[in-house]
Amino acid sequence: MLLAVLALLAAAAYANMQRGLRALGLELGFDFLRVEAGFDIAEGPAYSPGDTYARAFWVGVVNTLRVTAVGLVGATVVGVVVGVTRLSSNWLVRSLAAVYVEVVRNVPLLLQLLFWYGAVFLQLPPVRQSITWLGVIHVTQRGIYLPRLVWQDGRPLWEVPVLQGFNFRGGVHLSPEFAALVLGLVIYTGAFIAEVVRGAVQSVPRGQWEAAEALGLGHLQTLRLVVVPQALRIIVPPLTNQYLNLAKNSSLAVAIGFPDLFSVGHTILNQTGQSIPVFVMIMATYLSMSLVTSALMNLYNRRVRLVER
């Protein structure tokens, strides 16, 4: 009975979709992927407007992975540092961390990204008046230039960005879009991870600290051998959620013009009008990213969780 109703609903939706598509003069299919894309993408792996839509989509995927990978590392570092800081015995330090968490968590991420991009990175000085740190890091309107480690004749060597003409050559160049996106994601997700870390450390019973001290372990030893292993068990599931959130939130790149998976997909959709196939592709990619991340974190979780008799 229920099955019949559901089948009917599905059939009605399908029929409606067919009619809707006909009204727009569209046909379903993935053939458009082989067509020349014709639009440029500002950054990412090698690509030119003459490449296919499939290649363009791939560039978007790689860009999303780049942002996510850098963001995960940064957010974890910020989160652990701030989470531990929130537990400091020093009132001033503890309050500073609390203010950071309360401000960042209660303001929309999109607003923060627009702020970093529009109010910070685009307001930086032009290339010729770049802010320079240590003589090798240059912060400019056109992005951040960092030294890069390269292999030359089998030996590691720092390649330093040098001003040549109107731009810096050599080293690593981070575009303002990339930098703003990563910075925004790190600061936002870091605040959430800090709360996860704080909660986990606080949930380790006081008796565990006392017992470890009674056994003659030092403060660091207590942390390393007793508290952290127990806190990790509690941390991993909510931390996985925060990692997934960061990956999904990277789609806000579309608002500041960074060519991530969603933003490239959206351009393809606008050009071809193939809304349903493009949406299927976008959603399938995000879903599989989420699934892979959860699977990896579950694997890790199995290693750290409590093994009981």
Added chain:
Amino acid sequence: MGERPAWWQTLYSPWYNALLTLAAGAAVLAGGRAAIAWAVRWARWDVLWPNLRLLLVGTYPPDQVWRVQACVAGLALLAAATAAVRWLEARRGRPPWAERARLALGVAWVLSLPVVVGLLSGVRTSLWGGLLVTLLLAVGGIALSFPLGVLLALGRRSAWPVVRLLSTLYIEVVRGVPLVTVLFMAQILLPIFLPEVRLDRLLRALAGITAFSAAYLAEAVRGGLQGVPLGQYEAAHALGLSGAQVLRLVVLPQALRAVLPAVAGQFISLLKDTSLVAIMGIQDLLGVARSVLANPRWLGRQAEVYVFVGLVYWALTYSLSAASRRLEQRGAAGRG
């Protein structure tokens, strides 16, 4: 000299805390000075005043703003009435009229949303904007996604495999993709699947927010459902309650009370997430802010406008979380 308070002592003992205090203090002073210097000397706040109306109600026609004002006045009156009834109840200890007054207020609150929307609809929705749209999307999203989330959570624990499978599939797919994809789908795909119905843009955005938030709420509520002991179901059935009665009278009250913090957290996320409709070109608070900044007259005022808008969002979310903490305490007291 008396004993110094404990928090003050932590600033200099043990010795490394003194170093930390120095470092943090220097950072606070430097940061605070820079921030104040910016806010007082460099920031050009003149961008806010001429655009305040835009930020509050968008392009709502000035001669129709009385509709908004009437809504605000009505809601304020209702809130005042609620507070008055509470206060009288607390002082007089449940007089006989309290029950009826409570019922009337409850009905008034439930009806207030459709009345507000009806009153505002005297103007095309494409002219609505600013804080007005942000609040409507948030309140509408909360009001719609909560029942949907509870239904999905129940569906995921249903005895019928088809319902269970579909609920699980829906929840997992929606939670696996970003909100922007759901919002764009609502904008682009809904018209394809429903070619005859012409849904309003704002309504489609609301549909996307609701569909997204319901999946997260469902997971929160499911946690609460799992926490209700089996004995409660059995006892309720033994008392002769029907399935729906068991849920309504026994299981859901316990489950929802247990997950109140998680649900409140989801509502706060929803409020922040409404800002994403700005990407779709809807003129909510953030959308209007971007339009203002696109005006060449206000070039380079990003910091001023975004700081102001951020303060508004912060005040909204912070009061929501304060309200949830109060509710939680009251719930805990009720149990005690």
